[in-house]
Amino acid sequence: MTTIAYHHSTQIICVDSLTTTSQSIVTDEAQKCQRVYNGFVFATGNCTEIYHLLSNWKKNCFEAINCTFFFINKRDEVFYGEIRYGKRFLEPLQMNWAIGSGANWAIAAMDFGKSAMEAVQYACKRDKSSGGTVHSFSLKNTSKWLPFCAAPQHIKLMPDANVV
Template identity: 35%
Template structure:
């Protein structure tokens, strides 16, 4: 599964991919930067990810793709967080809190952020306490990235 956390303009996700109890990798990059600088991450059934990303890149023309057992997270450059659940329905966040978490380790991540942890620290806490969360932690901020220079 996956743990994704958002706080103070930062989106963080673990790198573990599992198949039942088998760990397939700990280095998966789960946060995608869209062409407009927005960030997209997905927890759950990843078979819909490419279709959702393409739909978002195409400026959301037509109904969203449908899938099952997933939560997609879109963080726009201005910090607006939108989630997509289950059958592709789009939901605006109804929580006034400055942070949120999704996926199998979300309870641990929420608890950590309640105690003041950053999004990255919250995912790291979930990595220690949730068997299907682990590996490298990816941390991103929305907006366009400057190319790295040597």
């Protein structure tokens, strides 16, 4: 899956870059920041479900998918989000938090005073589905994110791809 950590006091989001199937590494250079019409999304879960999330973001109507994400709106406010009952639900984040398969490791690291970068690096050491380069995104300068955040129309998947 992945590890995405948000450190509230520093306003930093960090994310690993590993993408895997149930048995193999697909790449350790994945870009996990995605642009949407009203902000940015950092999502965890199956790649086809993330594609569905991004493709249907604007109309807010989803199939039964299992996907959690961080959403950063145009005012640089951070939200924890999930899909339930075919709709997107958002909760403002006012604390350190992490999502993905390495979330527990990252949250524990931040509880012990580690930065978002250190938290994701630690999760990558313990979680078999997190790894690769750790990317850092500062909410104080979202304009620098654009080269690292793909627009949804650039996401291409092979038919029946089951990447998690």
